[in-house]
Amino acid sequence: MDRNKIKMISNNNCIFYYFLNENGEWMRIPNSSVLSRKEYMQVVLQEKIRDILKAIADGYNMGNRGVDIFFEGTNQEYYIIQSAIEEFFPEENIVCTQKSTKIAVVGKVGSGKTVLIEEVNNYMGSMFEMTCMDSYIVYQEKGSNCVWYELHGMDIDQESVKDTKQTIYHLIEEGITVFLYCIFSSKIESIEKNIILQIKEEHPEIVVLVVLTASICKEDGGYAENLSRELKNVKVIPVLARELKTKYGVISSYGVDNVAKAIFGGTRVG
DSSP states (O other), X not given: OOOEEEEEEEETTEEEEEEEOTTSOEEEOOTXXXXXXXXXXXXXXXXXXXXXXXXXXXXXXXXXXXXXXXXESOHHHHHHHHHHHHHXXXXXXXXXXXXXXXXXXXXXXXXXXXXXHHHHHHHXXXXXXXXXXXXXXXXXXXXXXXXXXXXXXXXXXHHHHHHHHHHHHHHHHTTOOEEEEEESXXXXXXXXXXXXXXXHHHOTTSEEEEEETBOOSGGGHHHHHHHHHHTTTOEEXXXXXXXXXXXXXXXXXXXXXXXXHHHHTTSOOO
C-alpha cells in the first residue's frame, strides 16, 4: 500500500498542514486533528518540532505504512525537521522531503519585475534558464528547487486584470509558494490592492510579499509601513535593485537581500 503523505507549509512562524486523500487531493487537516491546534500552527518550528513529529507519527501513520512529509519553507527549517527525525524518531519510518519554492511575480507593465528577479538571483548566486510561456516567463536553474514565474505586465483594464487573475490561479493550482507583487511608484491602484488581499485571504499558506521596486531612498520605509497596514500586514519591502545614476551622482542599490530573506530565509536554495 502507498505511504501516508503530509504536507507542511511554513510561513512566518505559521505552519499549515495538509494530508493527501484517497482521490490524490491535498486537503487541509480537519479541526479534529491535534495539528489544528494553535500551539501546533503558530509556532517557532525549532521549539515545537518534536511534538509536531509525534503528532504526525501518532495520527497519520495509518496501517504503519510510513509517513512522507513534503515540506515547504526555508533550508534552515528543513534541516531542523531532518535533525529531529534522526534524533527522536529513527524507528518511525518518517521521511521528509523539501519541496520546490515556486514564486509568482506579478505587477503592472514596467513595475520592475525582471530586474528584481535578475538581481535577487545574482545575490543568491543562481544562474537561471528562461522559458517563455503564453502568459509568463519561467526562470529555473538546473538542479535547483526554486522556480520563478514572471507574469506578463498587467494593464489596469478589465480584460488585462481578468487574464492576470486567471494566470495567478492557474499557478496556484501548480503549487506556487510565494506571491510577489511589484510596484514601481508610490501609487497603487485599488484593483491591485484587491488582488493582493484576495490571495492573502484565500490562500494563507502562500507567502504574500509586496516590493516597492524604485525606492530611491531607504526613508521609503515609512510608506512601506503604511501600505503594509492597508494590506492587512502583508510584508512590504522597499528596494532599489540596481544602482541609479543621476546628474547629482550615483544612488547605491539596496534591499535585494531583504527580498531574498523574505523568500528563502536568507539561505541559498538548491
